[in-house]
Amino acid sequence: MQPLSQVAGDSLATLPDAVDPLALSLNENPFTPLPTVRSALIAATGSVNRYPEFLPESLRRLIAGHIGVAEDQVVVGPGATGVAMQLLHAVTAPGDRIAMAAPTFDGYPIFARMARLQPIMVPLDEHGCHDLDALAEAAADAKVVVLCRPHNPTGTVESAPAVERFLAAVPSDTIVLLDEAYIEFVAPAFRLDGLSLIQRYPNVLVLRTFSKAYGLAGLRIGYGFGSAELTALLWRMQLPFGMDCTGLVAVAASYDAERELRRRIRVITAQRRYLRMRLRAMGVYVTEGHANFVYLPPARKPWREVFDPAGLRVRHYTDGGVRITVGDRISTRAVLAAVAEWR
Structure with a gap:
């Protein structure tokens, strides 16, 4: 079995990047409509x-x-x-x-x-x-x-x-x-x-x-x-x-076009697992989510101070939690880089 990081990276490499990879607040599908x-x-x-x-x-x-x-x-x-x-x-x-x-x-x-x-x-x-x-x-x-x-x-x-x-x-x-x-x-x-x-x-x-x-x-x-x-x-x-x-x-x-659609869903869910795995490896608690986003509960440092300077538009909640749409590989790299900078 391929490592999860390779599955996510290889799969996303075959699809177009998102139009705006830093827009991660509305849980949109990052890819354009199927051909x-x-x-x-x-x-x-x-x-x-x-x-x-x-x-x-x-x-x-x-x-x-x-x-x-x-x-x-x-x-x-x-x-x-x-x-x-x-x-x-x-x-x-x-x-x-x-x-x-x-x-x-x-x-x-x-x-x-x-x-x-x-x-x-x-x-x-x-x-x-x-x-x-x-x-x-x-x-x-x-x-x-x-x-x-x-x-x-x-x-x-x-x-x-x-x-x-x-x-x-x-x-x-x-x-x-x-x-x-x-x-x-x-x-x-x-x-x-x-x-x-x-x-x-x-x-x-x-x-x-x-x-x-x-x-x-x-x-x-x-x-x-x-x-x-x-x-x-x-x-x-x-x-x-x-x-x-x-x-x-x-x-x-x-x-x-459901076969092509299922392939895109597999790409996004693999990216979700990869993002969650990497965040947890950094010591960040991530809920066991089943959608096209990840959720981070409130942390010792406000998440706004982590993601806003990186230009990442994520959904902030009044209690300090944050929801991040799973995007393409550029989005994932930006999220992980912002968290790594904070850690």
Whole structure:
């Protein structure tokens, strides 16, 4: 077996460097769209003078067929964030409560304010994982509860049995938003069986996106799937002409290029392991993340003083922790050099 450092370096050498290797705060895919996807998008620009479908029925049908659910069990939106807002508009009223971890994806506190909801913030445990017992307890007083898996910003995942116990403890009239934005970066052994979960828990909506592993963040394509009763509520919130007409083309081309996509995912996950290994070798604690980023808890010296002088744009948190997107080899070298300078 090749050393991990050689696997990461050789793999990345075959792919183009990131457009901006020092921009590591938004968990973007560092590589440009796959060649076949890019070609399909270029061809699709010839029809942008026409409106897209009134409602994105074709995109919905395509995604449903790919993941193996009925068409009426899927809802799509402008990114996963768009689907999340559709959910909140569909099932909550101003003053209702929403439970979530602290810290969590930046969007959820913003969405709560936009929907005029009262957030219940549940601290993560000492390992950067959800405190599922406390979150289930908070869910009893909430209309919606959010579970990010892998979690953003720590990248951690809870075991499938633990998630099962959590879902069983959540009241059936509380909607569980299971955010799997980074699912493609999770090894199969650590993934949940989303199709089984939505059959047994009709209050669960699984949320996914084409922004991360698929590298289509700029096109804003996300989707959710769940019980037909739940997705019907969200579909009523679908904005007419609200999805870009290139989205269907990009998704279809991406599905056709899944072998190339899986190769890119292997490159990024190998780079994640390499970066984590090297940081730990320097004495830096790194959570056991399963996404396309690494998370460093607060340290004796503020991380801002480590990364800002190096020109690295990473995501800093108020408690002193930092999230660093896994980029290309140039990005990794810059991160390691900054930490080495500090050490």
